[in-house]
Amino acid sequence: MPVFDYAPAPESRDIVALRPGYGLFVDGAFTEPADGGTFKTVNPATEEVLAEVAEAGPADVDRAVAAARRAFDGVWGRMRPAERAKYLFRVARVLQERAREFAVLESLDNGKPIRESRDVDVPLAAAHFFYYAGWADKLRWAGFGGDPRPLGVAGQVIPWNFPLLMAAWKLAPALAAGNTCVLKPAETTPLSALLLAEVLQQVDLPPGVVNIVTGAGGTGRALVAHGGLDKVAFTGSTEVGKQIQRTLAGTRTKLTLELGGKAANIVFDDAPLDQAVEGIVNGIFFNQGHVCCAGSRLLVQESVAEPLLERLKQRLATLRLGDPLDKNTDIGAVNSAAQLERITELAASGDAEGAVRWQPECPLPDRGWWFPPTLFTGVSQSHRIAREEIFGPVLSVLTFRTPDEAVVKANNTPYGLSAGVWSEKGSRILWTAQRLRAGVVWANTFNRFDPASPFGGYKESGFGREGGRHGLEAYLDA
Amino acid sequence: MPDRLAVRKTYKLYVGGAFPRSESGRSYEITSAEGRFLANAAMASRKDVRDAVVAARGAFAKWSGATAYNRGQVLYRAAEVLEGRRAQFVDEVAASEGRDRDDAAGTVDAAVDRLVWYAGWSDKIAQIAGSANAVAGPYFNFSVPEPTGVVAVLAPQSSSLLGLVSVVAPVVVSGNTAVVVASEDAPLPAITFGEVLATSDVPGGVVNILTGRTAELAPVLASHMDVNAIDLHGAAAGAATDLEQAAAENVKRVLRRPDAEPDWRADPDPHRMLAFLETKTVWHPMGV
Structure with a gap:
């Protein structure tokens, strides 16, 4: 039998306009870190440096949390829910419009096949915003009481395996419920979150509603330990999840953890x-x-x-x-x-x-x-x-x-x-x-995900759910 | 001198459906609110805690696997037995908490009603906490609440019966099993409540009740690797941080210590049940 080999079929990377350097996204603008620190993010398939990214220190985290607090008190927490919803619908739409760009960037920074970033990560991220957008003005009927309130400022730390999708899993329900966010992407995959920041600018999301502080473990620790958070959400290893649970012991900060597995x-x-x-x-x-x-x-x-x-x-x-x-x-x-x-x-x-x-x-x-x-x-x-x-x-x-x-x-x-x-x-x-x-x-299936479907673990795989009506609970005073 | 000398009760622990003394052989004196001697209670040890966890784990499969209707009936039966012993509990609560008899009677009545309220939730909680999920694909996708497992409960210190019932019933109605540390200074109604459970079809090991020093027992429960969740209600204010840190070792679900004692007579809501439930989501393709 003749063997037909595959010809190369590469997706063009020209659709992505990488900047040489990226600042921190705080209060609606890209800003330099207080101490000027940066780190490099590389393409794992080639070891080529893709960009230099700002490394947020405690002062930057503090600035981001303060911006989120102002935005919560001044704008987002008091906005009519139907208006919040429309911002999130806009985000979903722009993600769809720029889907190819996001897919290529995600594959460049993460190393995952374009087939997956194109068919799974990016469409699901858009779907997640679309799903939770619709909840923003229906929270009274979500089953968490007649007048559920947002918690305030959420600190969210996400992993490198599904960078954009995890950002969507964290931001969409938090924002729909009326919280403001400080998001810490993983240090090896910060670029799609920073491109998402550009999307947030395009949709005119009020400054400070979402802040993105890039960096490594130290940045994450500074964020989680910041006393100004009402909520911490973490996806990552069980080891780090336990550290975070210990850090928040004795506080009133609400915590949800999505940790490791061995399915x-x-x-x-x-x-x-x-x-x-x-x-x-x-x-x-x-x-x-x-x-x-x-x-x-x-x-x-x-x-x-x-x-x-x-x-x-x-x-x-x-x-x-x-x-x-x-x-x-x-x-x-x-x-x-x-x-x-x-x-x-x-x-x-x-x-x-x-x-x-x-x-x-x-x-x-x-x-x-x-x-x-x-x-x-x-x-x-x-x-x-x-x-x-x-x-x-x-x-x-x-x-x-x-x-x-x-x-x-x-x-x-x-x-x-x-x-x-x-x-x-x-x-x-x-x-x-x-x-x-x-x-x-x-x-009779595996690895299916959907914004309407609650996801999360038993035992040491964490607590709390992401997705569906259940996913709102993490961001309400339920 | 009375004509007849009363036969006093020996108060012991309630573990695995039996009433053992503490393996440590220790006891401590329980007095009324006015300082009158009431009884010696068993002072449970670390080993008693571990035995109670083993009993609770052993009871989990059968209790969580029972039908919700069955669990509801069993808890309702416990309310019936509690009601039948009303006079005894009024005496104990009055002595333990320093209440007059009318006040104590109101508390006992509320405890009975609380148990009935939770009993009715057994086959309804899944309908408010579960869902069918409209996923974008040819899949049947549903989410159901399931019990977390073995739950440690530090019972309220001030409300010896009503508070106890109010924190234990929501844990076990959904299929969890419990290891309960009773009010340290007023533990007698808790042990008598154990007698109610033992005589009302609640399988041994589903609820285990320890008396003793909360500060000694709580860290053992918080750090126990076969305990899945802990309610810190009855912890001392200064102990909560350490207990939460210990609980992180196996990612326990923690119901935090409240800043202020709630009014236990007020109507409850489902949050104590929901705190000790996991959500399981099942996907199945649809097709021919």
């Missing part, structure tokens, strides 16, 4: 295997596995383990790793050298602890940070690769014999963010879904 993806013997294979691939290799809800533990019923793994390996061999801007790329670059090191180290622990590594033949580009799709079989529950969040394209395969055993193994983790179930039998799916201690259960 089980359970395949029963009556599952549609071809669909399951697609779901497993989407579950762990979507966004290079940089997904807190990734289906990183495959639990497959013993009787179908062999045929399933055979099909899974065949499928993995067809995945295309490379240029994130190429429209045919399935797996992009790992976001940073530090993350690549962590993935490499955890995968090595899999080898050392006796699991069996399998990787398809997969040439890696010379420059940039890459990790091939990886499968470990012979994994036991005590292995680090079965317990720790890898946040990379590494799948650990375990087996089970009975549904009870599947549930026990799936729940044998301090995390509880998500899980998957594959079976053609409805009663078995519902039985399993009911017993899984996880905030999101995907049955």
Whole structure:
């Protein structure tokens, strides 16, 4: 059979006009940081420096919080809700108008395939603003009392895996509920949030309603520990989430946390295997596995383990790793050298602890940070690769014999963010879904997201929900 | 001299459906508001806390897996038994809290009514906290509330029965199990309430009641890795920060200590139930 190779199909990056440097977005304008500090953000696929970005220190955070407070007291908190709604609708519309620009920028700064930034991140971000815009003037009927009030100023710290989408998840419900925001993007992916700041200028959002302070962990700590916040929302690692919970102990600041995961993806013997294979691939290799809800533990019923793994390996061999801007790329670059090191180290622990590594033949580009799709079989529950969040394209395969055993193994983790179930039998799916201690259960699908659908974890995966009516609670005095 | 010497009750802990003494062998003297000796209460230890958590965890699967209708009936049954023991609780609350009998009777009546109010929520809370979600795709998507797990409760210090019922009922009605630290100085109504639970079809381990020093027991609960949530209501003002920090070790859900004691006689709202619920969202494709 002739083999037809793919021709390169790169998306043009000309649509993105990068500035050499970016300031902090405070009180409606880009401003220089007090101490003039900057850091570089790079393209993880090429290691090329994309821009220099201001690093916010405590004085800058203070200025941003003060601007947010003024905007809350003076404008946003007292605006007619229907007017707030229209600002958010405008944001949604401009995101749609500039969708391609955002998609290319996101892939440049993050390393994710353009297919994903174009088809998932950006449309969902716009949808999120559109969804919550509609809530702004309907809060009385949201089920949090007859006169729910905004909390005030929200400090929001987001991760690098879905930079724009996480900004939307944080800002849209907060603003709809009448709060003002200080957002801290991740240090490796600040650019789409800064482009979003330009969008906020285009829609004439009043100054100070959203402030964006870029920087690394120190900036995040300064923001979270700032005494002037009424609300903190964090998405990121469980370790940092615990630190934030400790920081806010004894205060009146409301907190929601969306933390790590180690999701089980359970395949029963009556599952549609071809669909399951697609779901497993989407579950762990979507966004290079940089997904807190990734289906990183495959639990497959013993009787179908062999045929399933055979099909899974065949499928993995067809995945295309490379240029994130190429429209045919399935797996992009790992976001940073530090993350690549962590993935490499955890995968090595899999080898050392006796699991069996399998990787398809997969040439890696010379420059940039890459990790091939990886499968470990012979994994036991005590292995680090079965317990720790890898946040990379590494799948650990375990087996089970009975549904009870599947549930026990799936729940044998301090995390509880998500899980998957594959079976053609409805009663078995519902039985399993009911017993899984996880905030999101995907049955015969995986990694689906929607602004109307509440998302968030059990146990050490955090508390509070984002999305849907439930997502409003985090930003109201409910 | 009375004609007949009363048979006094020995007040012990309520753990796993049984009434053990503290494994530490310790007790402490409980006096009335005026300083009259009432009884010696068990002074629970760290080990008693851990035993109570084991009991609560062991009871969780069955209690959370029971039908909501069943849980509602069980709690309603507890209200029936509480009502039947009304006179005894009026005496205990009057002595413990220094109230006159009319006032104490009003408090006990309110506790019975509070239990009935929460019992009725068992099969309704999912309808106000859950949802069907209109996602943009061919999926059936719904969200349901589920109990958080084992919940530690530091009961109110001043309201020994009504306050206790008002913080325990919202925890267990949804399927959580509880480890409760009773009012330190007025723990006797709590242990008698344990007798109500033990005789009203509440499975052993669903509610576990410890008496003793709140300052000694609270940190053990706050830092316990198999406790999923904690209500800090009865914590000392100066202790809340440390307890919240300890609770972060396994990302416990924390219901913070209020600045002021609420009026327990006022009508409640659902927030205490909602504080100890998780939301589970399930996606399923639709197609032929």
